[in-house]
Amino acid sequence: MGIFSKIKDALHKTSEKISVAVAGKRVDENFSQDIEDALIMADTGVKTAEELTSKIMDRKFSRDATDIDIKQFLADEIASLLKPYESDFFEQEPTHNPEIVLVIGVNGNGKTTCVAKMANLFKQYNPLLVAADTFRAAAVEQLKFWADKVGVDICVAPNGADAAGLVYSAIEQARANKNGIVLIDTAGRMQNRDDLLAELEKIKRVIKKHDESAPHKTILVLDGLTGQAAHSQVDVFLKRIGIDGVIITKLDGTAKGGALVSLTREYDIPVFAIGIGEGIDDLKPFRAEDFSKALIGVE
Ligand SMILES: Nc1nc2c(ncn2[C@@H]2O[C@H](COP(=O)(O)OP(=O)(O)O)[C@@H](O)[C@H]2O)c(=O)[nH]1
Numbered sequence: 024m025g026i027f028s029k030i031k032d033a034l035h036k037t038s039e040k041i042s043v044a045v046a047g048k049r050v051d052e053n054f055s056q057d058i059e060d061a062l063i064m065a066d067t068g069v070k071t072a073e074e075l076t077s078k079i080m081d082r083k084f085s086r087d088a089t090d091i092d093i094k095q096f097l098a099d100e101i102a103s104l105l106k107p108y109e110s111d112f113f114e115q116e117p118t119h120n121p122e123i124v125l126v127i128g129v130n131g132n133g134k135t136t137c138v139a140k141m142a143n144l145f146k147q148y149n150p151l152l153v154a155a156d157t158f159r160a161a162a163v164e165q166l167k168f169w170a171d172k173v174g175v176d177i178c179v180a181p182n183g184a185d186a187a188g189l190v191y192s193a194i195e196q197a198r199a200n201k202n203g204i205v206l207i208d209t210a211g212r213m214q215n216r217d218d219l220l221a222e223l224e225k226i227k228r229v230i231k232k233h234d235e236s237a238p239h240k241t242i243l244v245l246d247g248l249t250g251q252a253a254h255s256q257v258d259v260f261l262k263r264i265g266i267d268g269v270i271i272t273k274l275d276g277t278a279k280g281g282a283l284v285s286l287t288r289e290y291d292i293p294v295f296a297i298g299i300g301e302g303i304d305d306l307k308p309f310r311a312e313d314f315s316k317a318l319i320g321v322e
């Protein structure tokens with residue numbers, strides 16, 4: 024299945040609601056309420072839903088405008104909102120030696136899988152993976168499995184070891200072994216949020232001991248199924264750790280999708296990539312037009 028069909032399938036709940044709101048209606052007051060509700064249900068956030076609805080009303084569709092005309096218009100409007108948040112993540116060559124990439128986010132969002140997918144994507148730069156989720160043996164095993172499969176280097180520590188200490192020695196190792204990029208997988212236990220954030224701050228500090236300009240990319244991994252709750256995750260990690268971009272995973276699931284629209288706009292953060300499956304090749308560029316069409320349900 025192509026990327027577009029996967030996302031389209033995942034977002035079908037949303038596009039169906041939009042279709043119902045638009046179907047056979049005249050563009051009047053009732054219509055405006057229905058479409059706004061459908062957009063809010065899609066998690067676009069109230070502000071964006073209101074803006075998009077006004078745009079439709081201002082467009083003054085004639086009586087013979089079809090559902091498809093309206094949906095196409097809406098998809099175009101959303102695409103232009105999202106366009107600025109596309110990124111050249113997939114074309115980027117490391118500009119530092121090594122390039123240090125820190126991957127953060129809540130447990131289960133897909134961090135480890137993203138690190139594996141990135142290792143595969145940037146394989147030509149001889150990546151070193153760092154299993155800095157040192158508390159869970161399973162997490163280390165999971166990353167080892169991927170490092171093996173992709174055929175890249177990995178740095179691990181004994182269970183329960185200090186994550187920041189591991190990161191420090193991993194960067195030394197990367198320098199010695201000429202790894203062009205260091206991909207750091209981290210823990211994401213939110214139940215003790217302060218400990219987690221303190222640990223991430225410490226990791227950042229030790230990275231800076233090696234290279235003041237690093238981490239060169241801090242990537243927040245978000246689960247596409249999360250909806251509006253993703254905002255509080257962005258909020259916390261942005262304030263305490265800093266983020267250069269997000270990766271939204273599980274857009275092959277049954278995501279509502281609108282949260283991506285509100286998140287990028289509210290925090291002015293690029294979408295480095297999207298995850299559309301559990302396989303190693305399932306990390307793809309974020310394309311505003313494809314995403315918007317899938318969200319609204321137009322070809
Ligand atoms: N369907 C789907 N599953 C994903 C995707 N990304 C990750 N997963 C799955 O989500 C689960 C949690 O992923 P993991 O990388 O371990 O999350 P972490 O706790 O943040 O490291 C695993 O079962 C992954 O296979 C994705 O894009 N699509």
Ligand SMILES: [Mg+2]
Pocket residue numbers: 134135136156162208209
């Ligand atoms: Mg993990």
